[in-house]
Amino acid sequence: MKNDGKGYFGKFGGSYTPEVLRVCLKGLRNSYRDISQDATFWQEFETLLTNYSSRPTPLTFADNLTRHLGGAQVYIKREDLNHTGSHKVNNVLGQGLLCKRMGKKRVIAETGAGQHGLATATMAAKFGFECTIYMGAKDVRRQRPNVFWMEKLGAEVIAVEEGSRTLKDAVNDAFRDWVNSFDDTHYVFGTACGPSPFPEMVAEFQSVIGKEARQQIMTATGQLPDKVYACVGGGSNALGIFSAFMDDQEVELVGVEAGGKGLDSDLHAARLSSVQGKPGVVQGYKSCFLQNDDGQMLDTHSIAAGLDYVGVSPILAHLSETRRVRFTAATDEQVLAAMETVIRHEGIVPALESAHAFAAALAEIPDMSPQQSVIINQSGRGDKDIFTIAEAFGDSKWQQFIKERADEY
Numbered sequence: 001m002k003n004d005g006k007g008y009f010g011k012f013g014g015s016y017t018p019e020v021l022r023v024c025l026k027g028l029r030n031s032y033r034d035i036s037q038d039a040t041f042w043q044e045f046e047t048l049l050t051n052y053s054s055r056p057t058p059l060t061f062a063d064n065l066t067r068h069l070g071g072a073q074v075y076i077k078r079e080d081l082n083h084t085g086s087h088k089v090n091n092v093l094g095q096g097l098l099c100k101r102m103g104k105k106r107v108i109a110e111t112g113a114g115q116h117g118l119a120t121a122t123m124a125a126k127f128g129f130e131c132t133i134y135m136g137a138k139d140v141r142r143q144r145p146n147v148f149w150m151e152k153l154g155a156e157v158i159a160v161e162e163g164s165r166t167l168k169d170a171v172n173d174a175f176r177d178w179v180n181s182f183d184d185t186h187y188v189f190g191t192a193c194g195p196s197p198f199p200e201m202v203a204e205f206q207s208v209i210g211k212e213a214r215q216q217i218m219t220a221t222g223q224l225p226d227k228v229y230a231c232v233g234g235g236s237n238a239l240g241i242f243s244a245f246m247d248d249q250e251v252e253l254v255g256v257e258a259g260g261k262g263l264d265s266d267l268h269a270a271r272l273s274s275v276q277g278k279p280g281v282v283q284g285y286k287s288c289f290l291q292n293d294d295g296q297m298l299d300t301h302s303i304a305a306g307l308d309y310v311g312v313s314p315i316l317a318h319l320s321e322t323r324r325v326r327f328t329a330a331t332d333e334q335v336l337a338a339m340e341t342v343i344r345h346e347g348i349v350p351a352l353e354s355a356h357a358f359a360a361a362l363a364e365i366p367d368m369s370p371q372q373s374v375i376i377n378q379s380g381r382g383d384k385d386i387f388t389i390a391e392a393f394g395d396s397k398w399q400q401f402i403k404e405r406a407d408e409y
C-alpha cells in the first residue's frame with residue numbers, strides 16, 4: 001500500500017505531532033526511503049527471516065476442518081511458527097536491520113500484552129542493542145511471564161504509571177523518550193498505526209506473509225483463494241497477508257475485530273465494524289477510534305490482549321471506507337468456541353487474537369462450495385495465553401494448580 005506521498009491513505013494517516021517529534025519522524029522517513037530502493041537491505045532481511053525465524057512459514061491444508069465444515073477448502077497460514085511465536089518478529093527484524101543501517105545503538109518500544117516487547121527484546125539481544133520497553137503498570141502486573149522474559153533478554157521494562165496505565169500511556173512515554181534520545185535511539189513501533197512512516201513501513205515488513213501465502217495457495221490449488229481472513233488489532237498481520245491480494249478484486253478480504261461481550265455492549269474493540277468507531281486524530285495519526293458522542297475515547301475490551309486497542313491502522317480505515325476489506329467482529333464466546341474446534345480437529349493451538357479470524361471463517365465456510373478455498377491467517381500460537389484460556393474455560397484442575405503453586409510461596 002503506497003501512500004499519497006504525504007503519508008495519507010485517502011483521508012486517513014498523516015502525521016500530527018509536536019515540532020520536536022517531527023525531526024525524529026523526518027529522519028526515519030529519510031532512512032526508510034533509502035532502504036526502500038536498496039536490494040541488499042531486502043536480501044539481508046530475507047536471509048535473516050529464513051535463518052532466524054524459519055521462514056517461509058507453511059500454508060497448512062486443514063483437511064479435518066474442511067471435512068467437518070463441509071464447505072470451502074480451508075488453508076491456514078502458519079505465522080505461529082515464527083521465532084517468538086507470532087508475526088510480530090517480521091516487523092521487528094526489519095526495523096532492527098534499519099536501526100543498524102542508521103547507526104543507532106539503542107531501541108525502545110511500547111507494548112500492551114507484552115508480545116511486541118518480547119519480540120523487540122529478542123531482536124535487541126540478537127543485534128546487541130540496548131533496549132527499553134514501555135509498558136502500562138497495569139499490563140506489567142497482568143503479563144508477568146512476558147515481563148520476566150523481556151528482562152531475562154536484557155531489556156529494561158519501565159512500568160508507566162500515567163493515565164489508565166495501559167498501552168496508550170506506554171505509547172506516549174515511548175514518544176517522550178524518543179524526542180530526547182533520537183540521536184542514538186530508534187523507536188520500534190509495533191503495528192501499522194502511528195504517524196507516518198510507521199503504518200506503511202510496518203505493513204511493508206509484514207507483506208512477506210502475503211507474498212508467501214499467494215505463491216503457496218497457487219501451488220496447492222492452482223487458483224486464488226475466495227476469501228482471506230485475518231484478525232485486526234492495530235492491523236499489521238491483516239495488512240501483511242491482504243497486501244498480496246489487494247489487486248485481485250475476486251478475492252474477498254475479511255478483517256475480524258474484537259467483538260468482546262458483543263457490539264451492543266460497551267465492551268469491545270470494534271473500531272471499523274461498530275457504530276462507535278469514528279474518524280479522529282489520536283497519538284499522531286488520523287484514523288477511526290472508538291469514541292462517544294463528545295469525541296471522548298472509549299475504554300476497550302477483548303479476551304485477546306493484542307486486539308484490545310482504541311485505534312486501528314489508517315490504511316485499514318481507508319480500505320474500510322473504499323470497501324476493499326470487509327470488517328466484522330467475533331465475540332469472546334465465539335472465539336473460545338472456535339479455539340476449541342481448531343484445537344480438536346487440527347491439533348493446532350491458535351492465539352486468542354488469531355482465533356477471532358477462525359471464528360468468523362468457521363461461521364461462513366459451511367455456506368461455501370468445495371470448489372472454493374479460504375486462507376485464515378494464524379497470526380500467533382496460543383500457548384502464551386494459557387492463563388486466560390484456562391480461566392475462560394473454567395478449568396478446575398488448572399485453578400487447583402494455581403492455588404497450590406501460590407501456597408508453596
Ligand SMILES: *Cc1c(COP(=O)(O)O)cnc(C)c1O
Nearest residue numbers: 233234235236237306353379380
Ligand atoms: C499483537 C498481535 C496481534 C494484533 O496485532 P496486529 O498489528 O493487528 O496484527 C494479533 N495476533 C497476535 C498473535 C499478536 O501477538
